[in-house]
Every structure is written in C-alpha cells, then in structure tokens.
Amino acid sequence: MRKRQRSIITGVMAAAAVLLLTGTLSAQAPAQAKTKVVNKTVTYGQLTNKQPHRLAAIREAARQSILQTTKAKSSKVAAVYQVKLPTHMNKTAKLTKDGLRMPLLTNSFKLKHVTVPYSELKGKVLNRYLPKADKTSKVKTNKMVALTFDDGPDPTLTPRLLKTLKKNKAHATFFEVGQSVSRYPKITRAVLAGGNELGNHSWNHPDFNSIGTSNTASQVMRTNRAIYQATGTLPQYVRPPYGNITAAEGRKIQQPIIRWSVDSRDWSYLNTQKDINEVMKDTRGGDIVLMHDIHKQSVAAVPTIIKRLKAKGYKLVTVSQLLNYQALPGLQYFGAHDFRTAGK
Template sequence: MITLFRNHLFITLGIIATAITTLGFQTNQKVAAATSNQLTYGKITNNSLHRLGTIRQLTRSQLAEDHHLTGKQVQQLVYLPLPKRLTAHNFTLSRTHLTIHLVKNSYNVNEVAIPLNKLTGIILNRYMPKQYDYVKPATPKKVVSLTFDDGPDPTLTPKLLKILQRYHVHATFFEVGSSVMKYPAVSRSVLKDGNQIGNHSRNHPQLTNLSNSRARHQIALTDAAIYKATGTLPQYVRPPYGAINSRVGNLFDRPIIQWSVDSRDWAYLNTPKTVNHVLATTHNGSIILMHDIHPTSVAAVPQIISTLKKRGYTFVLLPNLIQRPLLAGLQYFGRGDYRGV
C-alpha cells in the first residue's frame, strides 16, 4: 500500500511539474512575442533612415535570391511596397532571421526572411545574438580601393582581371547595363574572381537631369541585366559623373560610391600620365576611380599596383576600406569621408 501511495504521489507531482514547465514555456513564448511586437524599425536601427533604407534593399535582394525572377520582375522591385517609417513594425526578429511581412504584391510573396549575418551592423548589437555583433574589420594601416567604371569590355576587362589576379588584388566594377547585356559572361567572370559589381546606370546619363521615374528606370534596367548575368543584385550605385542630389540619391536605397582620386585616365588617354597622376594624389583610405574601357588605363594598372604596394599600401574592397556598414542614402568618398546626399 505504501509503495502504491508513493508511486501515485510521484506520478501526481510529475504531472504538476510538467504542467508548470509547460505553462512557463508558454508564458515565455508570449513574453517574447509581446517584446517582438513592441519592436519598431526605429528601435532596432537607432532611428536611422539610412539603416531602414538598407533593410529595404536587403529585402529586395533576398526576394530576388529566393525566387527566380524575370528581368521585368527585377525592374519592378523598386516599387515593392516596403516600410518607409521608423514607427513601422511589420517584421519578426528571431535568433536567425529578420522576417519582413509584406502587404499584397505582384510577386505573391507574403514574407521575406533575411539571415541575420547580412544585417550585422545594420541592426543594433543589443537586438542581435552575440555571434552577429558588428566588429570593425581589422585592416592594415595603409589601404586603398580600386574601382573601374563603364565596363564590361569584352577585351579589356578580361585583360584587367588577369592583371588583378597576378597581383592578388580585388576591385569594384561599376558596370553599365547596356554593356552587361552584351557581355554577360564578362560580368560573371568579374564576380567569379572575387571582385564586386556595382550599378552605373544603363547608358550613362546624368541622373540629376532625369525625372524620378527615368532615373529609377536607369538603375532598374541595370539591376535586371546584372541579375540575369550573375544571379545577384548589385549592392552599390555609382552615378555617372558622380552627379547626385537628395532627390535622386534617395531613390535607390543603396550606398552611393564616389571617389577621392580621379585618375583622369579618361582625359589623358596616356598611360604614364595616368600612372603619375594616381601616384601623386593617392593617400591612405583613397577610393581610386579608373575605367576598364581604355587600353591606356588597363596598361597603367600594373605600375599603379606595384608602386603603391612598395609604398606600403594594401588593396582592399570597399567594406574593409570604409570599416563600417555601408548604408543606403550616404555617399562614400573614402575612409572616414561619407556624407548625406
């Protein structure tokens, strides 16, 4: 009888303990859900419209990555209804993803889940698991970034890629959509070699002279061309001639990459003059502007790289040069030199 009583008591206590644990788990879930519901874009971004713009573009990029989009669908991504107010809260933040809950749209997609590793430095550290905390990249003391505009060129860009490989240097290529459509394999080679591709418009107009719809169209067509060629959307925009204003600069939800060293290769069309000008004007943290459509420019690259390396410079891509997250709606001219549009 005593044994039966003890067994019955243990079973009863076990049931009670399980019920308490379950209730506690459900309560914790509700608390977590309530906390999540109270979050806004303002809270998770420190009230930064630049970070919110970056989240919008990451949403578009993730949608394009998750779904095989047509060129027309890529062009329409800019019109995807996404939050513009910091008070909005149409998202769920988990330990692995920021899930954006979408309103009805032409893609018939209800939500887009962005992995948190893509949001490091965009969402404040206190809302992220420890492994996604933003840590400033460690870089050598003297760094520069090479950038090339107006390609791809079917002959010169592959030649330039071989030069970069030989010197173990990566660069950012700001490509023109009309050329990407003609030479998609070259664009694929650019990315395959570990370089980055940015958007440089479809046919190189001055965007500030265009209406909003035409300026968007220039960038959207190039996005579509690069996506078709490489399967990815470009992270950055470089406006032709560097011409930008607040009206145009806020249309794209991307960092605007300018430069601090203009090689003037387009004006000189002379290899020694281009080399001398770059070497005379480069300083620590420079973004160097060149073009991969002029033979004299490509011919200048080996001497520029070798000389700057002898002077102690290391060539890095833009994130390591800037040493902070590159945010939508900001212009970047070099390390420590970023401005609003």
C-alpha cells in the same frame, strides 16, 4: 572632375559619422546583450537605433532576398521595388536562426514574409543583433585603398584586368554600364567570381542632372535588372556618370551612392605612365580611386599601381571592405570617412 573631393564634417556630422560608420550606440541607447536572441521579436527602431538610413538599408537587403527566395526572373526586378516594406520604426520583425524574418503586406510575389540572411545585414543593423561572424569591427582604413573601374565590361580589357587582380591578390569594385552588361554577361559574372564587386553606372552613361529624376531612376532600374539577369544578384551601389546627382535623385534611387576621392583622369591622358603618376601622387589610405577598364592604357597601368601601393603598405580592397560594409542608401561616399547626403 576634381582630383580629390573632400568634405568638411562639422561637429554634428562627425557625431553622425561615428554613429553610422562604426555602429556605436548613442548615449541614450540602453546597454544590451552583445549577441542576438533567436526567435525574439524586435522593432526596426531597435535594429537601427531609429536611423532612417539604416532602415533603408534593411529594405534594400529585403528586396534582394525576395528576388532570391522566389527565384524571380529579371522581369520582376521593377516589381520588387513596389513591394511595401517598413518605413516606420515601431513595426516589428523576428530574429530567427536563419536571419531577420520580416512580415510583408500583400504583394505580387505572393510572400507573407521574407527572411533576410544576417550576412546581408552586416553593417546595416546594430552589431548586438547579429551573429559573431556578421558583426563589424574597427578596420585600419589608413592601410586600405579601393580601386574602382568605370564604364565596363569590355570584352578584352576587363578579363585582362581581372587576371592582373587575381595574380596580385587584389580586389576592386567595377561600376558597369547596363547596355554593356547585357552584351557581355559572362564577363560581369567573372567580375564577381574573382572576389570583386559590382556597382551600377547607369544604362548608357548620361549626365543624371540633365535627364531628370524619373529618367535617372529608369536608368538605374534598367541596369539593376541587367546585372540581376547576368548574376542573380542586385548591385548594392550606384555611381552616377560624371559624379552628378541631385538630392531628389539620391532619394529616389534608394541605394548608396559611391563617388571617389582620387580621380586618375585616365580618360583624358590615355597614357599609361601618366596614369601611374597621377594615382601614386594623390592616393592615401582610405581613398577611393577612379579609373576605367575600357582604356588599354589604364589597364596596362594597374600592375605597376598595385605594386607601388603595396610597397607603401596598402591593401587593395573593395568599396564594401573600405567602408566596413556600412554604406547606407541616401548617402554618398567619397572615401573611408568622407560622406554626406546624396546630392549635397
């Protein structure tokens, strides 16, 4: 795995980056009120500025709301992906005081509509349709770093790491393996309870490129179910083992793909001081740092890494905070302003 993975964003991609990551309106978009109007019917094209990735994000949020509205058991996770959700920009929904009310076709959950809270749509629909509390604003990513930890939860090391994060008032994102989540659900819940976030890292860590699209989707679905069973919530993100994913798999998964820009290679060193040196040598503002919470040497390195990064003026945040809550399905993210189509 490369230590740093950077893409060269062309002029066209740069324009897309501004549009997708800042929510800036296109030159053709008409000026509208800065706040949403309650009980107003809107099209998905209006909500998303006709961007398919944003519409995919609305569908992702709707699945979460369907499960929580019906208090569904984990056995219904696969079924929620069978619910027909909007794919056409001219379809309509309604802005209500509680959220976006979306009409549904006949489905196994027996819902005629679902209301998605505005908090779940932050960064996914244009700011002018959201309450003030849920609007995104510019963030100084040059002063932010996202630490991420793969392959847990570990029954001993993950709790130790959570204590370190809490003591240092830092947060991180944990990409967990489904079979371990099923084994240690209490620890998975503790990750969220500490103000951190969870991501999907497959069921048993295969190379997606070697198992095919169908099996990849099954790996992701099975882990989504395990995380939902443990926490009552679906994970927003997927990180493919070894960072490998095809374009077809990226489309099939229907969740944002999170990669990294700094690879600590802690799995190869198994040496605390080398882990510290590697992270500190390469990390800059806006980076996503890859580590693992299944190696004691890696967990032992974290207190010093946090201390030194803070001394440089960096704030340790979750992936969602670093990406300003604007990660979208179908895209993969390497850092704060470094993204491309999944599989590319």
